[in-house]
Each structure stands twice: as C-alpha cells, then as structure tokens.
Amino acid sequence: MPRPRGFDETEVLRAAMMVFWRDGYDATTYRALEAETGVGVRSMHNTFGEKDRLFVRVLQLYRGQAEEVVNGAFATPGLAAIAGFFDAMATAQSDAGDVSAAGCLMVNTVFELGEMPEEIAAEVAAYRAMWRDAFARSLEADGVDRQEERAEFLLGSLWGMLSQIRLARDVAAAAPMARIVSDTVRGWQAG
Numbered sequence: 001m002p003r004p005r006g007f008d009e010t011e012v013l014r015a016a017m018m019v020f021w022r023d024g025y026d027a028t029t030y031r032a033l034e035a036e037t038g039v040g041v042r043s044m045h046n047t048f049g050e051k052d053r054l055f056v057r058v059l060q061l062y063r064g065q066a067e068e069v070v071n072g073a074f075a076t077p078g079l080a081a082i083a084g085f086f087d088a089m090a091t092a093q094s095d096a097g098d099v100s101a102a103g104c105l106m107v108n109t110v111f112e113l114g115e116m117p118e119e120i121a122a123e124v125a126a127y128r129a130m131w132r133d134a135f136a137r138s139l140e141a142d143g144v145d146r147q148e149e150r151a152e153f154l155l156g157s158l159w160g161m162l163s164q165i166r167l168a169r170d171v172a173a174a175a176p177m178a179r180i181v182s183d184t185v186r187g188w189q190a191g
Contacts, residue, residue, distance in 0.1 A: 103166025
C-alpha cells in the first residue's frame with residue numbers, strides 16, 4: 001500500500017516554477033529543487049517523473065497564472081485594454097529579488113532550449129496563442145482593420161519586451177518599447 005504524500009503538489013510546483021524561472025531549465029537539478037522545496041529527490045521523481053515532465057507541469061501552472069492576468073487585463077476587450085496593458089508594462093518596477101526581473105518563463109524557455117521536446121513546445125504555443133487571441137479579440141471589439149497582422153505585431157512586441165527584461169534583469173527595461181506600442185495602439189482607428 002503506497003504511503004500518502006507528505007506535501008502539496010501545487011505548492012511544490014510553485015516552488016519549482018520559481019527555480020526554473022530564476023535559474024533556467026539546464027541549471028535546475030532535482031537537488032536544487034529539493035533544496036528549494038524541502039521535498040526529497042525520490043519523492044519528487046516518483047510524483048512528477050523525469051525533469052522534462054516536471055517542467056511541463058511547471059509551464060502549465062505558469063500559463064494558468066498568466067491566463068488570470070490576461071482575463072483581468074482584457075475583461076473588457078478593446079483598444080483601451082491593449083493600451084492599458086502596455087501602459088502598465090511601461091510603469092512596472094520590480095522589487096529586489098523579484099523573479100519577474102528574470103523575464104518570462106516561456107520566452108526564456110524558447111531562448112534556452114531552442115529545439116524543444118513536443119510537450120514543452122505545445123505549452124509555449126498555447127501560451128503564445130492565449131496572448132495573440134486576447135489581442136485579436138480586443139482589436140475585433142473595436143473594429144480595427146488588419147486584426148491578425150496587428151495581433152501578431154502586439155505579440156511580437158510583447159515577446160521583445162519580455163526579452164529585454166530578461167537581458168537587463170529589470171522589468172523597467174520594457175518601458176521604452178511599451179510606451180511606443182501603447183502610443184501606436186491609441187493611434188489605430190476602426191476601418
């Protein structure tokens with residue numbers, strides 16, 4: 001008869017997410033995860049499997065958290081929602097030790113892994129689609145033309161900003177680009 005788990009899987013996944021986010025996939029070992037979570041290597045391995053399986057679960061958790069942000073930011077879709085989102089990025093500040101200064105876990109994953117296993121690539125694709133769809137719904141809500149092209153532009157701009165954050169290790173690094181994107185969005189007219 002198996003012993004009951006002595007830990008909360010979601011809490012362990014949250015702690016693991018912080019390690020992967022801060023240190024990257026390659027640098028994160030089960031020993032590092034054990035040190036951060038307090039859960040033994042064997043228990044983690046028995047629960048989550050190999051590191052790539054654990055990482056997929058972490059990416060799913062990260063995407064779920066981002067979905068809450070998207071749902072809040074675009075609760076009322078439109079150009080104002082898009083501009084407001086980028087305005088918030090233009091004024092964002094990080095506290096010392098804030099993991100968001102490491103950039104975006106999904107963007108970091110793309111740059112670090114390059115060729116990704118299928119399950120990881122699927123999570124990244126779902127994350128990108130979530131953002132692109134939120135932008136497209138907002139453009140559609142205000143009848144903006146060239147919606148698909150503009151949604152791709154906004155997605156690319158967002159990923160560029162998140163890359164800047166990672167490179168500078170500072171969320172404020174996205175501010176110049178975010179201000180320009182926000183101004184651009186405000187200039188779009190329906191038709």
